Amino acid sequence: MSYARVMPRSSTREATGRGRSAPEDGGATARRTHAGGRRAGQSGTRDAVLIAARQSFARQGYAGTTIRAIASTAGVDPALVLHFFGSKDALFATCLAFPQDVADTVPRILAGPARTVGERLTRFYFELWERPETGQPLRAMFRSVASNEDAARMAHEFIGSHLVARAAEASNYDRVDLRLTLAGGQLAGVMYARHIVAVAPLATMSLDDLVRHVAPSVQRYLTGTLP
Amino acid sequence: MSYARVMPRSSTREATGRGRSAPEDGGATARRTHAGGRRAGQSGTRDAVLIAARQSFARQGYAGTTIRAIASTAGVDPALVLHFFGSKDALFATCLAFPQDVADTVPRILAGPARTVGERLTRFYFELWERPETGQPLRAMFRSVASNEDAARMAHEFIGSHLVARAAEASNYDRVDLRLTLAGGQLAGVMYARHIVAVAPLATMSLDDLVRHVAPSVQRYLTGTLP
DNA sequence: CGCATAACTCAACAACCGTTGACCTCAACA
């Protein structure tokens, strides 16, 4: 990570305009006439690569992950990975792309009944870590934020200006930013201890028990009186 | 990190016996007669390398750190780094070596008056992160545990069989392991948010304020009734 | 002084990295 420029903030690739394709996907692309040619995204290979990438980023972090390893577990050529995503950085950014429904759910939880908000937020967050399809990206994000300054900046930005801001307008707590970051620190730390360090008994106890232990703290951060 | 064997569990180097020196230091080495020759560890270079290594591991994680970068900021040749520490893995292990006084202090805090144990433990831990000379190794450990499975195993071992065990015999709480890991998760998470993600206002508020906010939760984990 | 030993440098090794461009193979439409 010194000879590879990190995070294509405004990609040199696109600026010069002579890089490889890296199809934008985008879903809502105006789908112009398209006179013939094979259809994009029909074979599941792109998704297979993405899954392999997430897994590797989750286990090894950014610098520890290699394009070749991703390609190998996906069963394709390394060049195909770049063909799909343009660069390692772009792949990484794609892997970190936070599921939109998380940003939607947190404000909705905060808008619910205040009496049980701690328990509901705690359970929602812990279950995200437990389910493989959401837990893996989360682990990836967590590890990468710890080992990559650009990832930390991205997380900072996402949490600060996206998640907290939307939560603030959906609820009527005072000092939402303080309350939410305190709660977030609490929740993330417990998941770090359970899923990454894997320290007993945090790693071995049931999710329900864990929620019972932690939820009161979260409740206090969200609805308790502040010093 | 695939062509370099990770963590010299029983070092091939020592097994074959024909690697480079990597002076064991060890402090208590029987210091045999020593008839002439330059004395070891007189120039501060070894420490300079260690400081540079800690800094790099703290910022870049294991895979993101290169011997050459360490050598460069220490102002020496890359080969000298290996001369001192034997391998990148051994250097890494040396950097992670936890200051012994931390393992000493936690049991002492737990043995103190139960009424204020949460506040004392919280303040002690947070101040560790604040002071540069202890904060840097902690950040290094935190990042490395997140990005390196062997580091996670080391942390797991240290916390499980060292810290918790010693705390258990020094105090008389019930289910110390559960209480201590819950408290630890809480504390680590807040420091993660403050020092690594640097999310406001956790990152900007004073240490005293932070202790005021978090200490009650820690107190509850340590002395509260368990579900 | 002269020997022994540690500190330290230098150049090179093989392995592996991200990335590239040329090339081939399919699937879908005109």
Added chain:
DNA sequence: TGTTGAGGTCAACGGTTGTTGAGTTATGCG
């Protein structure tokens, strides 16, 4: 059916990596 564009492979590039061995310089003791 021929054309078109996406899926996919291949070999190679320049550069960086951890590690090594041989060699040089500095330092302390007899």
